[in-house]
Amino acid sequence: MNHTSSDAIEKDRDRFVERLLKSTAGAFDIFTIYLGDRLGFYRALSAHGPITSEELASHTGTYERYVREWLEQQTVAGILKVEDEAAAARSRRYRLPAGHREVLVDRDSLNYLAPLAQMVAGAVRPMHQVLKAYRSGKGVPYPYYGAEFREGQAAMNRTMFLRQLGTEWLPSIPDVHRRLMADPPARVADIGCGGGWSGIGMAQAYPKVQVDGYDLDEASVELARGNVADAGLEERVRIHHRDAADPSLRGRYDLVTAFECVHDMADPVGALRTMLSLARDGGSVMVMDERVGDRFTARGNEVEWMMYGWSVLHCLPVGKADGPSVETGTVMRPETLKQYAAEAGFCDTEILPIDNFFFRFYRLKVLCR
Ligand SMILES: C[S@@+](CC[C@H](N)C(=O)[O-])C[C@H]1O[C@@H](n2cnc3c(N)ncnc32)[C@H](O)[C@@H]1O
Numbered sequence: 040m041n042h043t044s045s046d047a048i049e050k051d052r053d054r055f056v057e058r059l060l061k062s063t064a065g066a067f068d069i070f071t072i073y074l075g076d077r078l079g080f081y082r083a084l085s086a087h088g089p090i091t092s093e094e095l096a097s098h099t100g101t102y103e104r105y106v107r108e109w110l111e112q113q114t115v116a117g118i119l120k121v122e123d124e125a126a127a128a129r130s131r132r133y134r135l136p137a138g139h140r141e142v143l144v145d146r147d148s149l150n151y152l153a154p155l156a157q158m159v160a161g162a163v164r165p166m167h168q169v170l171k172a173y174r175s176g177k178g179v180p181y182p183y184y185g186a187e188f189r190e191g192q193a194a195m196n197r198t199m200f201l202r203q204l205g206t207e208w209l210p211s212i213p214d215v216h217r218r219l220m221a222d223p224p225a226r227v228a229d230i231g232c233g234g235g236w237s238g239i240g241m242a243q244a245y246p247k248v249q250v251d252g253y254d255l256d257e258a259s260v261e262l263a264r265g266n267v268a269d270a271g272l273e274e275r276v277r278i279h280h281r282d283a284a285d286p287s288l289r290g291r292y293d294l295v296t297a298f299e300c301v302h303d304m305a306d307p308v309g310a311l312r313t314m315l316s317l318a319r320d321g322g323s324v325m326v327m328d329e330r331v332g333d334r335f336t337a338r339g340n341e342v343e344w345m346m347y348g349w350s351v352l353h354c355l356p357v358g359k360a361d362g363p364s365v366e367t368g369t370v371m372r373p374e375t376l377k378q379y380a381a382e383a384g385f386c387d388t389e390i391l392p393i394d395n396f397f398f399r400f401y402r403l404k405v406l407c408r
Pocket residue numbers: 181192193196230231232233234237253254255256259281282283284297298299300303304305310
């Protein structure tokens with residue numbers, strides 16, 4: 040090995056060391072944000088700040104010494120600001136800067152990211168089962184990822200569904216929009232509905248539509264029913280505990296949707312076949328899934344660093360847990376979905392011109408003409 044190449048190796052090594060140290064700080068950001076979100080620290084700081092560790096502990100029913108450590112850590116991490124750093128530890132006052140408040144507290148903002156920390160905490164929850172699965176080739180059931188993943192996932196997509204689905208995305212498909220506005224009231228089937236926010240968003244934007252949400256996960260069905268009840272929409276949004284790939288799932292719908300769930304399914308072709316049959320009489324089918332690149336490249340596109348992360352820890356193991364699986368993973372490329380849709384009997388798959396950083400929208404053609 041010559042001198043230049045060993046120099047290059049050392050530089051590469053040093054860059055990698057630096058990167059891993061930064062990644063460790065990033066991991067601590069995520070898990071300490073998880074604590075701050077779950078324990079209500081950010082909400083209390085937003086409502087009462089600047090405050091001391093004792094005041095924050097008293098507002099949140101927590102233990103002062105832990106709270107003080109967390110406040111100091113958050114400040115050093117650049118998430119919180121301290122008003123008077125030279126003051127005695129228990130007298131220092133901390134605050135949440137306005138921009139960070141929107142990201143960590145404002146659940147109606149499209150920039151709200153606190154649930155991402157919850158999802159990451161959920162994704163690592165069954166780490167031992169994931170290790171075992173990598174050796175055995177078996178799957179890890181969705182419930183193993185717990186309330187953290189289920190609720191984090193629902194909260195992460197909630198704002199988009201409430202603020203964009205019925206007011207931007209669906210109105211950009213004129214024939215679907217017209218049908219959802221028209222009489223007789225349109226019927227929508229929402230496959231893999233999770234926490235139910237997509238159905239709630241559609242029902243709020245289109246006051247006549249009736250939505251049936253279907254999900255395989257019992258706890259998600261309970262979560263969705265609670266969210267629907269809180270939104271006062273029980274008359275128009277019904278949630279069912281069903282496997283979308285079950286061929287006995289029947290009905291006639293004007294619109295059939297599947298938001299960020301086809302890649303999670305053990306049998307996506309079976310589910311798409313059901314979706315086709317639900318839309319058979321003049322309905323439309325729309326799928327939203329991750330905006331990954333058209334093909335594998337060493338650099339990946341701008342969202343693949345994250346999508347591969349979910350895939351390795353969560354989506355691929357989950358997609359292998361429910362019976363024989365085609366083993367898709369989060370990185371479901373457009374060609375893969377097109378192939379699944381063709382196998383399910385759809386005539387064609389079109390990519391819709393809906394602009395979103397994380398998601399791509401597909402319309403699956405039911406009628407061939
Ligand atoms: C990533 S979550 C997305 C949930 C929701 N659509 C959203 O965007 O927040 C995937 C959901 O698909 C559901 N799912 C997976 N396979 C399914 C199947 N075969 N039938 C019905 N639901 C399924 C899971 O239980 C989970 O709730």
